[in-house]
Amino acid sequence: MLAKRSELFKASDVRELLKLTEGKKIISLAGGMPDPETFPKKELAEIAKEVIGERGDASLQYAPTAGVSEFRKELMSFLQRKDVKVRGDDSVIVTTGSQQALDLISRVFIEREDVIVVELPTYLAALNAFTLSHPQIVGVPVDENGMRVDILEKELKRIYGEGKSVKFIYTIPVAHNPAGVTLSIERKKYLLELASKYDIVVIEDDPYSYFVYESGVDVTPLKTLDDEGRVVYLGTLSKILSPGLRIGWVLGNHYVIDVLERAKQTADLHTPTLTQYIALESIRRGLVDKTIEKAKQVYKIKRDVMLDALTDYMPEKTWWPRPVGGLFVMVFLPSLDVDTRKMLPEALARGVAYVPGASFFANGGGWNSMRLNFSFPPPDKIAEGIKILGSLAKEKIKEPKGPITPESFYTM
Amino acid sequence: MLAKRSELFKASDVRELLKLTEGKKIISLAGGMPDPETFPKKELAEIAKEVIGERGDASLQYAPTAGVSEFRKELMSFLQRKDVKVRGDDSVIVTTGSQQALDLISRVFIEREDVIVVELPTYLAALNAFTLSHPQIVGVPVDENGMRVDILEKELKRIYGEGKSVKFIYTIPVAHNPAGVTLSIERKKYLLELASKYDIVVIEDDPYSYFVYESGVDVTPLKTLDDEGRVVYLGTLSKILSPGLRIGWVLGNHYVIDVLERAKQTADLHTPTLTQYIALESIRRGLVDKTIEKAKQVYKIKRDVMLDALTDYMPEKTWWPRPVGGLFVMVFLPSLDVDTRKMLPEALARGVAYVPGASFFANGGGWNSMRLNFSFPPPDKIAEGIKILGSLAKEKIKEPKGPITPESFYTM
Numbered sequence: 001m002l003a004k005r006s007e008l009f010k011a012s013d014v015r016e017l018l019k020l021t022e023g024k025k026i027i028s029l030a031g032g033m034p035d036p037e038t039f040p041k042k043e044l045a046e047i048a049k050e051v052i053g054e055r056g057d058a059s060l061q062y063a064p065t066a067g068v069s070e071f072r073k074e075l076m077s078f079l080q081r082k083d084v085k086v087r088g089d090d091s092v093i094v095t096t097g098s099q100q101a102l103d104l105i106s107r108v109f110i111e112r113e114d115v116i117v118v119e120l121p122t123y124l125a126a127l128n129a130f131t132l133s134h135p136q137i138v139g140v141p142v143d144e145n146g147m148r149v150d151i152l153e154k155e156l157k158r159i160y161g162e163g164k165s166v167k168f169i170y171t172i173p174v175a176h177n178p179a180g181v182t183l184s185i186e187r188k189k190y191l192l193e194l195a196s197k198y199d200i201v202v203i204e205d206d207p208y209s210y211f212v213y214e215s216g217v218d219v220t221p222l223k224t225l226d227d228e229g230r231v232v233y234l235g236t237l238s239k240i241l242s243p244g245l246r247i248g249w250v251l252g253n254h255y256v257i258d259v260l261e262r263a264k265q266t267a268d269l270h271t272p273t274l275t276q277y278i279a280l281e282s283i284r285r286g287l288v289d290k291t292i293e294k295a296k297q298v299y300k301i302k303r304d305v306m307l308d309a310l311t312d313y314m315p316e317k318t319w320w321p322r323p324v325g326g327l328f329v330m331v332f333l334p335s336l337d338v339d340t341r342k343m344l345p346e347a348l349a350r351g352v353a354y355v356p357g358a359s360f361f362a363n364g365g366g367w368n369s370m371r372l373n374f375s376f377p378p379p380d381k382i383a384e385g386i387k388i389l390g391s392l393a394k395e396k397i398k399e400p401k402g403p404i405t406p407e408s409f410y411t412m
Numbered sequence: 413m414l415a416k417r418s419e420l421f422k423a424s425d426v427r428e429l430l431k432l433t434e435g436k437k438i439i440s441l442a443g444g445m446p447d448p449e450t451f452p453k454k455e456l457a458e459i460a461k462e463v464i465g466e467r468g469d470a471s472l473q474y475a476p477t478a479g480v481s482e483f484r485k486e487l488m489s490f491l492q493r494k495d496v497k498v499r500g501d502d503s504v505i506v507t508t509g510s511q512q513a514l515d516l517i518s519r520v521f522i523e524r525e526d527v528i529v530v531e532l533p534t535y536l537a538a539l540n541a542f543t544l545s546h547p548q549i550v551g552v553p554v555d556e557n558g559m560r561v562d563i564l565e566k567e568l569k570r571i572y573g574e575g576k577s578v579k580f581i582y583t584i585p586v587a588h589n590p591a592g593v594t595l596s597i598e599r600k601k602y603l604l605e606l607a608s609k610y611d612i613v614v615i616e617d618d619p620y621s622y623f624v625y626e627s628g629v630d631v632t633p634l635k636t637l638d639d640e641g642r643v644v645y646l647g648t649l650s651k652i653l654s655p656g657l658r659i660g661w662v663l664g665n666h667y668v669i670d671v672l673e674r675a676k677q678t679a680d681l682h683t684p685t686l687t688q689y690i691a692l693e694s695i696r697r698g699l700v701d702k703t704i705e706k707a708k709q710v711y712k713i714k715r716d717v718m719l720d721a722l723t724d725y726m727p728e729k730t731w732w733p734r735p736v737g738g739l740f741v742m743v744f745l746p747s748l749d750v751d752t753r754k755m756l757p758e759a760l761a762r763g764v765a766y767v768p769g770a771s772f773f774a775n776g777g778g779w780n781s782m783r784l785n786f787s788f789p790p791p792d793k794i795a796e797g798i799k800i801l802g803s804l805a806k807e808k809i810k811e812p813k814g815p816i817t818p819e820s821f822y823t824m
Contacts, residue, residue: 001579001613002671003523003545009674033474041468048460048686056453060654062445096508096680103679111415128678133415167413201413242472244685259414262421266540267515267679268508273656274460275684 008132027385029372030353032177032327035302038295039242043287044278051277059277065265066257067094067249068273071280075249078283082210084233084251085224091254093261096271098207098236098248102129104263105168105203105232105250110135114167115159119147120406121330121360121369123177123205126170135167137362141406144321146183147171149190151410156198168201168232174219175208175326178360178371179406182324185218192225202231210240211292212325213300219325229253239327240292241282245275299327299375302382306374309383313390317402327375330357333368333393334402340370347392352385365409420544439797441784442765444589444739447714450707451654455699456690463689471689477677478669479506479661480685483692487661490695494622496645496663497636503666505673508683510619510648510660514541516675517580517615517644517662522547526579527571531559532818533742533772533781535589535617538582547579549774553818556733558595559583561602563822568610580613580644586631587620587738590772590783591818594736597630604637614643622652623704624737625712631737641665651739652704653694657687711739711787714794718786721795725802731815739787742769745780745805746814752782759804764797777821 051059058068066072072092080086095101102125110116110133118127120139130137138159140152152169159166169191173183183191195202202222209219223233232252237245250260264270282288306329310320317334333340340356347354357369370389374382463471470480478484484504492498507513514537522528522545530539532551542549550571552564564581571578581603585595595603607614614634621631635645644664649657662672676682694700718741722732729746745752752768759766769781782801786794 001521003519003521003526005523006520006671006675009520009671009678031474036469036473039468039472041464041472044468044472045461045465048464049457052453052460053457056451056456057448060451060453060456060656061448062443062650062655096684099681100679107415108418108421109413109415111417114415125678125681132678238474242686243474244472246680246682246684259418259421263418266421266537266544267512268658269511269537270658272508272658272684272687274654274690275686278686 005132026348026351026353027377027381028353029377029382029385030355031373031376033376034239034243034295035298035375038291038298040287040291044242044282047278047281047285051281052274055277059274061273063270063273063276065270066261067271068276068280071276074280074283078288079235079251083224084221086251087229089229089254090251091257092249092251093257093264094271094276095248095250095264096268097238097246098205098234099125099129100264100267101234101248101250102126104260104267106130106133108259108263109167109201115164116167117152117155117169118362119171119176120363120410121178121357121366122170122362123172124359126205127362130170139362139410141410142176142179142181143405143407144181146173146176146181146187147191148407149187149194152191153194156194160198166198166200168203169195170203170205171222172205173222174206175212175323177326178328178355178357179321179330180323180326180328181321182217185220188220188222188225192222195230196228200230202226203234204231205234207236207239208326211295211299213296213303214324217324223251232256237279237288240295241279241288245279247271247275247279302374302379305379305382306372306386309386313387315390315394315397315400317400318393319403319405327373329372329374331370331372332404333397334400334404335397336368336404338393338396339367341367343392343396347389350388350392352388354389361409363409366406368404417544438760438763438765439789439793440765441789441794441797442767443785443788445788446651446655446707447710447787450703450710452699452703456654456694459690459693459697463693464686467689471686473685475682475685475688477682478673479683480688480692483688486692486695490700491647491663495636496633497638498663499641501641501666502663503669504661504663505669505676506683506688507660507662507676508680509650509658510617510646511537511541512676512679513646513660513662514538516672516679518542518545520671520675521579521613527576528579529564529567529581530774531583531588532775532822533590533769533778534582534774535584536771538617539774542582551774551822553822554588554591554593555817555819556593558585558588558593558599559603560819561599561606564603565606568606572610578610578612580615581607582615582617583634584617585634586618587624587735589619589738590740590767590769591733591742592735592738592740593733594629597632600632600634600637604634607642608640612642614638615646616643617646619648619651620738623707623711625708625715626736629736635663644668649691649700652707653691653700657691659683659687659691714786714791717791717794718784718798721798725799727802727806727809727812729812729814730805731817739785741784741786743782743784744769744816745809746812746816747809748780748816750805750808751779753779755804755808759801762800762804764800766801773821775821778818780816
């Protein structure tokens with residue numbers, strides 16, 4: 001009795017894996033969970049008590065669909081402090097996590113058969129959200145410096161040459177999930193030039209630029225470089241305060257935000273009022289900034305443990321970009337004969353979980369890769385997990401070839 | 413650059429009105445907000461502090477898409493205590509308010525041009541959610557005893573006679589929103605017989621049966637009378653604890669719940685963990701039951717004030733059903749020449765807001781009606797508001813005819 005559409009609602013590898021490893025003694029490099037060590041529990045407990053006890057008439061009541069006005073204002077200031085440019089004709093909407101923003105964008109922008117551009121690889125859950133609206137998806141590979149804008153240009157020429165157009169370009173410019181790469185400032189500018197030339201909307205998904213572990217990295221958002229109001233900017237508190245609050249936002253031209261607001265009204269009426277008030281006070285009292293500082297310290301250590309272990313244990317010619325932030329390292333094994341989906345049951349049998357990289361490739365490529373999370377497991381488990389994966393990979397791969405990178409799957 | 417679909421995301425009258433009257437000195441009978449007097453602020457503040465302070469590693473972290481396991485179990489027990497039958501093959505999913513449940517049901521069940529049956533009138537936001545999937549909507553009028561199952565039977569004969577079938581019947585059996593009517597036990601049984609005969613899913617939306625103000629009313633859910641597992645049951649804490657938590661649920665056959673879970677994963681990954689933990693403890697500690705008792709007292713008084721004022725001030729032959737619960741009275745003015753949409757600006761000018769009834773009619777009928785909320789305004793404002801509306805209606809209607817009821821719009 002279900003709609004055909006319901007077949008499209010696939011359970012994601014990540015989530016199924018999380019279920020699989022629940023309660024078992026497995027080193028999970030699969031999820032994307034923050035380290036609960038970074039949660040400011042004591043302060044949040046106080047804030048929650050206050051916003052209910054003292055402002056309960058408002059914080060427990062229905063709220064406007066776009067979000068609690070006071071919170072939206074505070075959010076705008078917060079973003080400006082983080083060097084995200086807010087234009088005069090911009091508006092912001094609070095979403096139930098960034099996931100809802102992706103879903104609303106899919107529903108509001110994509111017509112069946114519309115062309116959209118994503119990175120190879122890209123965020124799995126974005127891919128799932130977009131797929132529900134039946135677009136044609138064009139993938140542009142990344143390298144260490146983010147999206148290959150030269151290949152983007154070639155693709156745009158081809159697409160427009162065929163008389164088609166592109167609805168939007170979706171990108172995660174800083175500390176990419178899953179690839180861990182960061183778009184260089186030159187490429188950012190060129191991406192915007194291309195978007196301007198062809199008049200294309202840019203969806204900038206930015207969960208990670210708020211807590212980059214290294215100094216000297218240019219993390220200027222595309223939103224800030226954009227002079228034309230074409231960038232729609234997505235952010236979230238999931239990694240810099242708490243994912244359990246499910247607070248995300250979209251900043252962009254007020255016309256786009258208005259339509260997203262109407263779509264959200266049908267989707268869930270509004271994001272919980274209480275968690276918005278908690279988020280508001282957390283930003284106002286500097287708790288988010290404090291959490292960011294703590295998260296940077298915790299994750300830098302863990303990232304370095306993972307990078308060192310990869311160097312120590314992976315087969316030679318294995319390729320992985322060094323992430324300046326975020327929660328993941330993506331590892332490309334040095335053989336096209338190895339399939340990390342097929343390897344997964346063996347890895348689980350030896351006590352390690354990861355997400356097979358092919359899930360993140362819109363074109364079915366990347367089967368030699370895996371996404372490895374370093375934010376959740378303790379450092380010693382990270383090292384142990386990588387050692388196990390390394391020796392498994394070495395057993396599978398007798399003659400390493402490489403490096404094999406996302407570009408290897410571009411012209412499949 | 414937007415999808416055609418985006419035109420379907422209409423701003424609802426209710427929400428636009430709420431915006432319009434914000435901050436103004438207007439007696440709003442338009443919204444559907446609980447009285448904040450019923451919010452157990454002190455207790456919720458303590459619970460929130462505890463679940464963050466003592467269980468923050470879990471309550472601030474990501475959660476499974478279907479909901480926090482412990483909460484889902486507690487919810488099952490709660491429902492069973494409220495005489496909602498939980499079958500062996502049932503499962504429950506936590507949603508971000510009931511609104512999300514309606515949206516997910518629309519996405520999972522309805523194929524373009526599928527026939528669905530709703531009441532005349534029905535819940536506006538359900539209508540909006542269903543419309544996004546482009547169904548053919550068939551309306552069956554209600555009277556004081558809820559859906560006219562005799563007319564339902566006639567419609568089913570017609571639809572199936574034309575070789576079509578019905579995807580689901582959507583009903584709000586107890587203290588209907590907007591109509592305030594309650595389905596009699598005989599009609600409930602007959603509705604299920606018809607659903608069984610034609611093999612149709614029944615979507616039972618039940619925000620109100622938990623706090624009926626009168627004794628002796630049969631509020632047995634369809635879910636409890638259903639021997640075949642065809643009822644999908646929706647509930648919410650919005651009216652019995654706090655709407656700002658956005659906690660809703662769907663109880664039904666595990667196969668349906670699994671598909672809803674996969675759809676929800678793309679929609680918002682999961683409902684905030686924190687509000688689920690707060691809800692869990694609120695149910696466990698009897699706070700929800702306590703709030704229900706308080707809400708009953710508060711709302712019974714307000715309802716009676718509204719009913720008395722209607723009797724005192726409305727034109728003769730005006731029709732309204734007496735609600736045994738819920739938050740609304742729906743008033744049908746005694747003339748087909750009066751259009752409450754056109755009357756609204758005048759009402760606002762005199763200081764009263766309401767929702768024009770036509771918004772709740774899938775077939776465009778009901779233009780002489782209005783939905784009046786009694787849960788939010790203070791009793792004296794309710795009386796004052798009705799007095800103003802009554803005198804406005806009397807000015808408009810020189811020769812009352814009637815009663816005009818939903819059935820008047822059935823065969824338009």
